Amino acid sequence: MTDYFATLSEFRALLKAQPDPDPQALAAAADHNMQLTKPPAALGQLEDLALWYRSWRAGPLTAIAAPQVIVFAGNHGVAARGVSAFPAEVTAQMVMNFEHGGAAINQIAGSVGAMLDVVSIDLDRPTDDFTQGPAMSEADFLTALKQGWDAVNPSADLLVVGEMGIANTTAAAALACAMLGGEAADWTGRGTGVDDAGLTLKTKVVAEGVVLHQGQGDGMETLRRLGGREIAAMAAAIARARHLRIPVILDGFICSAAALALVKTQDGALDHTVAGHLSAEGAHDKLLQALGKKPLLSLGLRLGEASGGALAIGILKAALACHAGMATFAQAGVTDA
Numbered sequence: 001m002t003d004y005f006a007t008l009s010e011f012r013a014l015l016k017a018q019p020d021p022d023p024q025a026l027a028a029a030a031d032h033n034m035q036l037t038k039p040p041a042a043l044g045q046l047e048d049l050a051l052w053y054r055s056w057r058a059g060p061l062t063a064i065a066a067p068q069v070i071v072f073a074g075n076h077g078v079a080a081r082g083v084s085a086f087p088a089e090v091t092a093q094m095v096m097n098f099e100h101g102g103a104a105i106n107q108i109a110g111s112v113g114a115m116l117d118v119v120s121i122d123l124d125r126p127t128d129d130f131t132q133g134p135a136m137s138e139a140d141f142l143t144a145l146k147q148g149w150d151a152v153n154p155s156a157d158l159l160v161v162g163e164m165g166i167a168n169t170t171a172a173a174a175l176a177c178a179m180l181g182g183e184a185a186d187w188t189g190r191g192t193g194v195d196d197a198g199l200t201l202k203t204k205v206v207a208e209g210v211v212l213h214q215g216q217g218d219g220m221e222t223l224r225r226l227g228g229r230e231i232a233a234m235a236a237a238i239a240r241a242r243h244l245r246i247p248v249i250l251d252g253f254i255c256s257a258a259a260l261a262l263v264k265t266q267d268g269a270l271d272h273t274v275a276g277h278l279s280a281e282g283a284h285d286k287l288l289q290a291l292g293k294k295p296l297l298s299l300g301l302r303l304g305e306a307s308g309g310a311l312a313i314g315i316l317k318a319a320l321a322c323h324a325g326m327a328t329f330a331q332a333g334v335t336d337a
Helices: 008-016 023-034 045-057 077-081 090-099 104-111 138-151 168-180 196-213 219-226 229-243 253-263 284-291 307-311 313-325
Strands: 067-073 115-120 158-164 248-250 273-275
Touching: 008 138, 008 219, 008 229, 023 045, 023 313, 045 313, 067 090, 067 104, 067 138, 067 229, 077 168, 077 196, 090 115, 090 158, 104 115, 104 307, 115 138, 138 219, 138 229, 158 229, 158 253, 158 307, 158 313, 168 196, 168 219, 168 229, 168 253, 168 284, 196 219, 219 229, 219 253, 229 248, 229 253, 248 253, 248 307, 253 284, 307 313
Parallel strands: 067 115, 067 158, 158 248, 248 273
Antiparallel strands: none
């Protein structure tokens, strides 16, 4: 288990003391990029991605060799309010599917050469209903943070985190609404596919939770009160990656809500991250705008499971391959304008 934090105060202090990108590595990457056999900025966002990645990893030109995808699973007490089209037992059933290699994320991770880890967190003990009180005690919240922190493989050179948890779009909507403002309807979507009556109920539940907990602390405290164990674990894994200088690709709406809790606790906490995709969950675009993240893909996905973030690994691999593998003008004997 981790030795880096034993209390929430220590976790907040850790967020404040995280490393920054390496300015020398960034300068070297930018200089190399200008020598490649292409017009300036001809590869657009691929060039920006390569420079961003090298600023965190430093060292010589390299390819992504060991990407890690982690799917965290947790159950939510608020599911008992009927906010999902599926019952809570589906969480455990889907975890088994992940472990047997039968889910979409298994196929996507394999296609981009990523190691896949699945971390279940107390599935037999859902969080409390956040309309009645905090979703997690401080002890439970700290345990989930530690599990997320410990799940990151220090040998990974890229991280994508995702989730599985019935009712977690409800929790994510409540988190976004509490931290960014607006009405519950602005942030609440259909999630697993609830009908109009289900959406009305879900929106009501989100509003109840936000009214009960809004303004009672920073991003971490809001996450404890309105989030879930798997959402807390995602936040901690994103933070651990920063500690290890591992770049992160964010997944969809729920992952972005976990990331929001970090940046609402410590400015700049997401500098080592990019947004993998824009999901079909209605408020994801607004949430990404609040995070200042431009998605790499927009494919209408709303599955979760880290699926969109994992797909974007291929984009980042291509960016690094061009940056490291293209000839310079001098090497190719091409006249540099």
